[in-house]
Amino acid sequence: MTELLSLRGISKVYPSVVANDNVNLDIDEGEIHAILGENGAGKSTLMKLIYGVSQPDNGTIQWRGQTVTIKNPAHARSLGIGMVFQHFSLFETLTVAENISLAVNGSIASLSKRITDVADSFGLPIAPDTMVHSLSVGERQRVEIVRCILQEPRLLIMDEPTSVLPPQGVDLLFATLRKLAQGGCSILYISHKLEEIRSLCDNATVLRDGKVVATVTPTEETTQSLARLMIGRDIPVTRQQTASSDGRVMLDVNQLSHTPEDPFGTSISDASLSVAAGEIVGIAGISGNGQNELMRLISGESLLHSSGSGTVSINGSKVNRLSPEQRRQLGFAFVPEERIGRGAVPDLSLGFNSLLTSHNAGLTRFGFIRFAAMAERAQQCIKDNDVRCGGDNALAGSLSGGNLQKFIVGREMALAPQVLVLSQPTWGVDVGAAADIRQALIELRNKGTAILLVSEEIEELFEVCDRLHVIYEGKLSESLRTAETNVQQVGQWMSGQFLSSPRADGLQHFDNQKAAGDSQSPAQSPSPRIAP
Amino acid sequence: MLDLLVFVLAGTLAAATPLIFAAMGELVVEKSGVLNLSIEGMMATGAATGFVMAKVSGSAIVGFASAALASALLSLVFALLTVGFLANQVAAGLAVGILGLGVSVLIGKNYEGTTISPIEKIDLGALSELPLLGKVIFAQDPMVYVSIASVIAITYLLKRTKLGLIIRAVGESPDAANSIGYPVVLVRTCAIMFGGAMAGIGGAHLTLSYTPLWAEGLVAGRGWIVVALVVFGTWQAPRIAIGAYLFGAVSLIELFVQGQGFAIPSQLMSAMPYIITIVVLAIISRNPRVVRLNHPASLGIPYLRNE
Numbered sequence: 001m002t003e004l005l006s007l008r009g010i011s012k013v014y015p016s017v018v019a020n021d022n023v024n025l026d027i028d029e030g031e032i033h034a035i036l037g038e039n040g041a042g043k044s045t046l047m048k049l050i051y052g053v054s055q056p057d058n059g060t061i062q063w064r065g066q067t068v069t070i071k072n073p074a075h076a077r078s079l080g081i082g083m084v085f086q087h088f089s090l091f092e093t094l095t096v097a098e099n100i101s102l103a104v105n106g107s108i109a110s111l112s113k114r115i116t117d118v119a120d121s122f123g124l125p126i127a128p129d130t131m132v133h134s135l136s137v138g139e140r141q142r143v144e145i146v147r148c149i150l151q152e153p154r155l156l157i158m159d160e161p162t163s164v165l166p167p168q169g170v171d172l173l174f175a176t177l178r179k180l181a182q183g184g185c186s187i188l189y190i191s192h193k194l195e196e197i198r199s200l201c202d203n204a205t206v207l208r209d210g211k212v213v214a215t216v217t218p219t220e221e222t223t224q225s226l227a228r229l230m231i232g233r234d235i236p237v238t239r240q241q242t243a244s245s246d247g248r249v250m251l252d253v254n255q256l257s258h259t260p261e262d263p264f265g266t267s268i269s270d271a272s273l274s275v276a277a278g279e280i281v282g283i284a285g286i287s288g289n290g291q292n293e294l295m296r297l298i299s300g301e302s303l304l305h306s307s308g309s310g311t312v313s314i315n316g317s318k319v320n321r322l323s324p325e326q327r328r329q330l331g332f333a334f335v336p337e338e339r340i341g342r343g344a345v346p347d348l349s350l351g352f353n354s355l356l357t358s359h360n361a362g363l364t365r366f367g368f369i370r371f372a373a374m375a376e377r378a379q380q381c382i383k384d385n386d387v388r389c390g391g392d393n394a395l396a397g398s399l400s401g402g403n404l405q406k407f408i409v410g411r412e413m414a415l416a417p418q419v420l421v422l423s424q425p426t427w428g429v430d431v432g433a434a435a436d437i438r439q440a441l442i443e444l445r446n447k448g449t450a451i452l453l454v455s456e457e458i459e460e461l462f463e464v465c466d467r468l469h470v471i472y473e474g475k476l477s478e479s480l481r482t483a484e485t486n487v488q489q490v491g492q493w494m495s496g497q498f499l500s501s502p503r504a505d506g507l508q509h510f511d512n513q514k515a516a517g518d519s520q521s522p523a524q525s526p527s528p529r530i531a532p
Numbered sequence: 533m534l535d536l537l538v539f540v541l542a543g544t545l546a547a548a549t550p551l552i553f554a555a556m557g558e559l560v561v562e563k564s565g566v567l568n569l570s571i572e573g574m575m576a577t578g579a580a581t582g583f584v585m586a587k588v589s590g591s592a593i594v595g596f597a598s599a600a601l602a603s604a605l606l607s608l609v610f611a612l613l614t615v616g617f618l619a620n621q622v623a624a625g626l627a628v629g630i631l632g633l634g635v636s637v638l639i640g641k642n643y644e645g646t647t648i649s650p651i652e653k654i655d656l657g658a659l660s661e662l663p664l665l666g667k668v669i670f671a672q673d674p675m676v677y678v679s680i681a682s683v684i685a686i687t688y689l690l691k692r693t694k695l696g697l698i699i700r701a702v703g704e705s706p707d708a709a710n711s712i713g714y715p716v717v718l719v720r721t722c723a724i725m726f727g728g729a730m731a732g733i734g735g736a737h738l739t740l741s742y743t744p745l746w747a748e749g750l751v752a753g754r755g756w757i758v759v760a761l762v763v764f765g766t767w768q769a770p771r772i773a774i775g776a777y778l779f780g781a782v783s784l785i786e787l788f789v790q791g792q793g794f795a796i797p798s799q800l801m802s803a804m805p806y807i808i809t810i811v812v813l814a815i816i817s818r819n820p821r822v823v824r825l826n827h828p829a830s831l832g833i834p835y836l837r838n839e
Contacts (some may be wrong), residue, residue, distance in 0.1 A: 053711065074713025089708035091701050093825050098697055103712045133825075263821035 001067040004186050005030045005050070005155060010059035019045035020056070021210040027155065032177065032187045034197040034218060037207035038229055038430045043190045046207070047157050050188070051083045052076040072198060077103070082148035083157040084141065092133035092264065096143050099132055104150045111150075118149050122176050129299050133264045137164040137288050145176065156180065162196055163456065166286055167491035174200050192230070192431075194223045206230055231431050245278035245466075249316075250450035251298070251332075251419045256310035258297055266290035268297065271310070271476040273469055275419070275450040279421045280441060281479065282465035283454045284490050290474035292337065293456050295423050298452070299334040300324035310515075314419055328357065331418030335409055335425055337454075339401060343408040346397025350389065351378040353396050356409050361415065377414070385410035386436070402429040409437055413444055420444065423454040438464050458487050472496040534664065540784045541668040545676050546742055546778035548773075550575070552679040554758040555765075555772045556686045557730025562762055563690060564723035565703035565830040569625030570610055572635040572755025573632020573729050574603040575735035580640035580737025583648060583746040585709055592651045596675070598599060599736035600729035603641075606632050607728025618834035629755070650744035651675070666838045673741045675733075680773075682730075687769040699723060703828030706835040716835055731755070764813030767826040771816070779809040807831045 007025040011018070019042045020528045027033045037043045048054045048062070052070035060067050063079055070076050076083075076257050090099050097112045104111060119126040124142045132140065141164055148156055158177070162170045177187055177200065189201055197204055198218045206214045206229045214229050223228075228234060252274045259267045268290050285291060296302035298312055299324055314330045324334070333361035336342040344353045351374045355363055363374045378392035384405045389399050396404060409425055422441075426434035441464055445451055455461050461468050462482050470477040470493040477498035480490070554571055561568045578599035581833040586595025602678035606628065650674045654660070660671040684775060690696040698719060702709045706716040738754075739746055782805040789803055817823060 051711075072713065073711050077713055081709075085711065089705070089711045091704045091708065092829075093704055094697065094700065101694065102697055102701055102709075102714070131825075261820060263824050 003027060004031075004064060006062040007046075007050075008060045008062070010046070010049060010056045010061070012042075012049060012054070012056050018210050020049070023059070023207070023210075023212050025205055025427050027186050027188060027214070029154070029186055030181050031185050031203065032181050032189060032201045033189045033208075034201035034204035035207060036192065036194070036197055036204050036226065038192055038231055038410075038514060039402065039428050040430065041207040042210040043207055044050055044159065045210075047083065047159060047188070047190060050076070050155075051081060052107060076104075077151060077153075080152070080154035081157065082151055082153035082155070083159070084144045084148060084161060085159055090132045090140055093131070095129050095131055096126060096135075097128040099143065100128075100147045100150060114150060116425055118146050122146075122149070122179065123172065124176065137286060138166070138169050141165070145173075149180070152186060155186045157190070159190045160192075161189075162191070162193060164286060166494040167458070167487060168495065170196070173414075180181070194226045194230075197226070198223065209234060226433075233432075245276045246351055246448075248277045249274045250277050250314070251275040251421070251452060252311075252313040253294075253298065254311045254313070255305075256294070256308070256312065257295060258293065258302075258304055258308040258310075260293050260296075260302065267472045268293050268474045271471075271474075273452075273476060273479065275452050277450050278445055278448045279420070279453040279462050279466045280445050280453055282461035282468035282482075283452070283471050283476070284458055284461050284468055285454075285456070285471035285494055287456055289471050291423065293474070294471070294476075295334075295336070295421065295454060298421055299332075299336070300327045329360070333357070333412040333415050333417035333420045335412050335420075335422040337423040337427070339404050339408060340397065344396040344404060345356060347395060348380075349393045349395055350382065350387075350407060351375050351392040352400075354378040354381060355406070357411060358415060381407060381410045381414055384414070385440075386433075398512060402433050405429050406433055406437065409440070413440060416447075419450045419452075421452045424456065425453070426457070426460060427454070434460075445480060458490055461490075462487065470494055470498060472499070475499060536788065538664055538667045540781060540788065541664075542672070543784040544777055544780040545672055546780070547783050549676050549679045549762065550737045550742060551754055551758055551776040551779060552683060552773055553675075553734030554731040554736060554755065555761045555776060556679075556682045556769065557727035557734075558758055558762045559767060559769060559772060560690075560699065560730075561723050561727035562831055563703045563767060563828050564699045564720050565706060565828050565833070565835070566614060566720050566724055567621045567625065567832040568607070568724060568727055569622060569759060570607070570627075570629035570632055570755075571727075571731050571757075572751055572753065573629035573636070574731035575632075575738070575758075576636035576751045577606050577632045577639070578732030578735030579739045579750060580636040580735075580746060581732070582636055583739035584639055584643055586736075586740055587643065587646070587648055590641045593615045594735055595740055596736050599732040600683075601712070601732070603632075603732025603735065604725045604729040606635065607724050607731075608721075609729075610728075611673045611724040614834065615717050615720045615724070618836060619650040621684055621832050621834070623703050637748050640748070643746045645745070647739065647745040647746060648709060650741050659719075660725065660831060675737050675741060683769050683773045690769070700783075700828070706830055708826040710837060716837070720835070731758075753806065760810055761813065764810065766822050767828065768815045771813075775809055778812060779805050782808045 003026045007023055010020055010023040012020040023046060035043050041350050042267045046169055049056050052072045053073050061070060097108050097115060101108055101111050101113065102113060115126060115128045124146060126142055126146060132143065135143065141161060166172060181187055191197055201218050204218045204402060205212055206216065208230065218226065224234065254272055256271045257269050266289060271294060273281065283291060297304065301336065304320055311320055313319060314327055314332050317330065319327050319330065340346050354377050355374050356367065358377060363377060375392045382389060382392065388403050399407065405425065412420060426437055429437065441451055444529045453461065453465060465482050467479040467481050469479045470490060472494060473496065477493055540682045554575055558568060559570055564673040581602040582595040582599030585598040586592050610624055610628040613619040614621045653673050654673050660666045662670065690700065698714055702714060702716050702719045710716050735751060739749060743750065759773050765775050786801045786804050789796065790798060
């Protein structure tokens with residue numbers, strides 16, 4: 001029997017990096033095959049080669065026994081290769097049916113019927129005439145999957161599909177994929193999540209630094225052995241220590257309601273949270289549920305409209321009308337989600353990038369830049385955080401995503417902030433560096449910084465947070481102590497369950513008293529409260 | 533009074549026609565994600581080419597066809613710069629626009645100041661004799677009706693056809709369009725050439741019907757109004773057409789007011805159509821939701837295929 005797809009000696013070299021080096025890969029019909037590797041291991045490059053987005057420099061691709069050159073994505077689709085992207089390839093201003101009609105032949109009316117049929121048979125509810133911009137990321141993924149299914153592919157490539165799903169959404173996705181595989185469609189499943197691969201996949205090819213290091217049967221491996229294959233060593237464990245908060249509330253968000261300028265954005269309604277000195281509070285939730293809007297209000301990048309209400313306070317002073325710069329002068333620091341353009345300026349050197357937020361830390365005199373001090377500060381940050389780069393004169397844009405993130409987080413930590421807010425600080429950062437960042441956060445907390453951490457990775461939140469909130473459609477749940485809850489419950493809350501029965505489970509909620517107190521005196525500036 | 537109304541309404545349709553042709557073309561270009569600021573130059577090239585060719589051949593159809601061809605060729609230069617070499621679209625648009633103005637002067641050099649008999653208005657007998665309506669609706673030149681048909685056709689194209697979906701998809705996210713297998717460069721190049729041809733026809737309507745003569749600088753900023761119409765009309769063909777008719781109406785009222793000898797500086801009066809059109813459109817396009825839904829997200833951003 002010949003394989004459905006067979007890669008031999010595939011190499012792809014980019015100017016700065018060898019993305020794939022002599023990769024061999026075989027996929028049988030109906031097989032669910034995992035490609036496992038860290039960010040930057042070459043998984044995405046390999047998928048682009050298979051999907052015809054780019055061409056290999058060396059090696060051959062055999063499709064159903066024939067050697068083929070996959071010229072472009074259209075060619076790949078005509079061969080029967082479909083792909084669901086990590087960053088979706090849907091058009092926001094078109095309806096679901098219009099989007100699908102761009103990839104599948106047929107009139108909108110006949111497609112709408114087929115979409116509903118396929119969606120029903122796989123248990124993936126979709127309304128064909130909905131505009132895509134109004135869908136959540138999970139729903140968009142369903143649209144992409146249905147679009148692929150309608151093309152009747154023989155091979156479906158899934159790129160990190162679970163990163164946009166709540167835990168129970170993962171089960172539904174896996175059921176869909178297994179059903180597809182039973183129907184004879186092979187699935188190439190890209191992930192760095194070991195548990196998922198063990199529960200779903202028949203075989204796994206492990207990539208490291210562009211090379212295949214092993215092809216294994218995941219069910220015969222342990223999470224630890226897979227991790228060792230993937231990163232070449234054991235996953236570093238974060239040393240958790242108990243919080244030692246003195247209870248001074250450093251960051252307080254009180255009944256915040258806000259409708260963003262962007263009509264596709266999420267409105268924040270009645271969000272309250274507080275972070276005391278020496279504690280880490282997390283916000284869990286699927287992206288696109290208002291995290292971005294809430295972070296912009298806290299950082300000062302967006303100001304409350306006249307139609308909005310509520311207060312944001314930093315270190316006891318109300319900051320609603322203050323600019324980001326003024327908030328920073330109160331001891332506030334912020335690491336935004338986007339590194340390029342928001343966290344750092346790609347065309348400036350690391351030195352100037354450190355100047356951006358640290359200019360008050362002795363880097364200027366009489367309005368002039370002290371270049372020696374600036375260079376020294378950047379070099380210190382590079383050294384302290386093990387940033388791999390060409391020194392403080394390297395352009396920020398020349399660093400890999402993970403290294404730039406280490407620099408940005410390090411830059412903000414070096415300010416010794418009293419309040420540090422981070423959005424997705426370890427997204428796209430390799431496992432080792434992510435663990436370093438988490439460790440640094442815990443150490444900063446132990447020195448008394450109040451930290452607010454937004455993350456889509458539940459495991460990360462459980463690893464470092466003392467308490468966590470869940471955000472869903474712009475509404476913030478009350479906080480749960482991480483020691484007293486579990487991934488299951490937070491997962492359910494991530495799809496909005498806290499709205500219907502917020503206190504049905506009998507867990508202790510830190511915010512009960514706070515909510516009651518605030519509703520009586522919403523205008524008062526927040527007074528220090530006793531934290532656990 | 534009725535005469536005045538007929539004068540303004542009938543004139544409005546004629547005055548708006550060049551703008552509508554050019555704006556429908558530019559709408560398709562911008563929907564595909566390309567900002568072409570060279571409309572003024574392309575209209576001028578079309579105006580000169582159409583005039584000269586109609587004069588030489590004696591056929592208005594030859595005039596319009598060669599105007600469309602000449603401006604489409606000029607827009608190909610723009611396409612080569614922006615889609616081919618990924619040049620900045622604003623800078624390339626300005627440069628090609630200036631080039632087009634120069635080309636128009638060159639083409640029309642020997643015809644400067646000459647006139648031509650305008651294309652005939654249709655005559656539907658009794659219908660055209662109807663009071664008010666007859667003159668306004670049933671006694672225009674054929675291109676006026678073609679321009680109205682083009683508004684309907686472009687609306688239908690963009691909203692209801694597969695080709696329209698592809699153009700909008702390319703304009704919103706060229707990367708995503710490429711990833712599902714659409715040729716972004718080809719779609720954009722075709723859109724730009726269509727836009728050029730439409731601007732050429734619009735220009736030719738100026739010299740073959742509206743003011744049947746050739747003079748340098750005759751387009752007089754209409755190309756820029758077209759760019760504004762498309763943006764402030766929030767990329768919707770019917771709104772753009774309304775803007776064009778508003779511009780036409782105010783131009784006509786201005787002529788009338790000047791004729792009556794009111795003591796208003798003529799420079800101010802000449803500026804009125806531009807000012808009023810921009811202000812009115814700016815006010816009706818304030819809804820951010822409408823803008824967001826219709827604005828081509830990748831407008832003005834060069835597209836480099838991700839290898």
